[in-house]
Amino acid sequence: MWALITGAGSGIGRALALELAGRGYDLILAGRTASRLEQVAEIIRRDLPARQVMTLPAELADPASTRELALQVCESVDHLAAFVHCAGVGEPAADFASLQLHDFQEALAVNVSAPLLLTQSLLPVLRQGGTAARIAMIGAGMDKHAQPGTGSYGISKMALRRLVQQLTVEFGLMEGGPVVSLFQPGLVDTPGIRNHVKKALKLELPHGQWLNDRLGSGQCLTAEQAASALAFTLAEVPDSEFDGAEFSATDLVDSLSFGGS
Ligand SMILES: NC(=O)c1ccc[n+]([C@@H]2O[C@H](COP(=O)([O-])OP(=O)(O)OC[C@H]3O[C@@H](n4cnc5c(N)ncnc54)[C@H](OP(=O)(O)O)[C@@H]3O)[C@@H](O)[C@H]2O)c1
Numbered sequence: 481m482w483a484l485i486t487g488a489g490s491g492i493g494r495a496l497a498l499e500l501a502g503r504g505y506d507l508i509l510a511g512r513t514a515s516r517l518e519q520v521a522e523i524i525r526r527d528l529p530a531r532q533v534m535t536l537p538a539e540l541a542d543p544a545s546t547r548e549l550a551l552q553v554c555e556s557v558d559h560l561a562a563f564v565h566c567a568g569v570g571e572p573a574a575d576f577a578s579l580q581l582h583d584f585q586e587a588l589a590v591n592v593s594a595p596l597l598l599t600q601s602l603l604p605v606l607r608q609g610g611t612a613a614r615i616a617m618i619g620a621g622m623d624k625h626a627q628p629g630t631g632s633y634g635i636s637k638m639a640l641r642r643l644v645q646q647l648t649v650e651f652g653l654m655e656g657g658p659v660v661s662l663f664q665p666g667l668v669d670t671p672g673i674r675n676h677v678k679k680a681l682k683l684e685l686p687h688g689q690w691l692n693d694r695l696g697s698g699q700c701l702t703a704e705q706a707a708s709a710l711a712f713t714l715a716e717v718p719d720s721e722f723d724g725a726e727f728s729a730t731d732l733v734d735s736l737s738f739g740g741s
Pocket of ligand 1: 486487488489490491492493510511512513516538539540541565566567568569590618619620621665666667668669670671672673
């Protein structure tokens with residue numbers, strides 16, 4: 481039972497890889513930095529030697545690299561039980577006048593085009609198998625709540641939400657098609673969010689202080705808690721409840737008392 485995780489070298493993707501390995505999944509770890517992926521793979525090989533784990537570095541802002549990743553996956557496995565797009569970027573800007581087109585395009589490329597292209601290119605291995613493959617896209621609360629300086633990130637995550645809706649409709653018409661959902665992590669303490677907060681504080685963006693206060697007082701999830709909730713949706717929720725759904729990590733952690741692993 482293979483799962484592909486993008487962004488598996490850090491934060492939620494990394495924690496998800498460890499969680500899914502513990503649940504018996506074999507893993508393909510994809511991301512930008514090979515050494516980070518290898519570190520995660522090493523932990524799994526050491527702690528769970530029965531699990532198979534592969535690392536496939538890819539630059540998801542580049543369609544050619546993204547296509548190559550999908551090709552390597554299709555050549556390596558017959559079927560993917562799960563595909564989780566955890567990779568995400570979103571450079572903050574001091575104000576609208578200083579928003580850089582490059583940052584906007586990078587956010588669209590990594591957060592929207594890459595999951596679209598990967599899903600499309602992976603269809604041969606997502607459609608095989610007796611049970612529907614599961615795709616989870618990682619959204620963000622910023623998709624509906626515009627904050628100063630967060631245009632690149634927020635607009636791209638809103639487009640990702642719409643992509644999930646589109647895929648749900650398209651796969652509803654596809655025999656043996658996968659099922660798709662949107663997973664909303666809420667605030668999760670990860671290297672990525674710490675890095676974002678540092679930049680937002682420097683730019684004096686109002687949400688920077690708010691996030692910093694919440695991280696400082698522990699009003700957030702750990703990556704392990706978010707990953708446990710995400711793994712629960714992938715492994716335990718019935719197809720009918722997964723298909724087209726939007727899951728909130730905070731609600732799942734509250735209602736099911738996940739402690740992480
Ligand atoms: N943490 C939160 O509070 C929060 C809240 C809402 C939504 N999210 C979403 O949750 C997901 C995971 O975030 P996180 O907080 O765990 O962030 P993270 O610690 O920064 O992890 C993100 C991962 O994405 C990879 N990545 C970024 N750009 C890439 C590219 N161009 N090509 C390939 N891989 C790339 C990074 O690779 P490298 O390791 O090589 O940099 C990193 O491993 C993201 O989609 C994020 O938007 C997070």
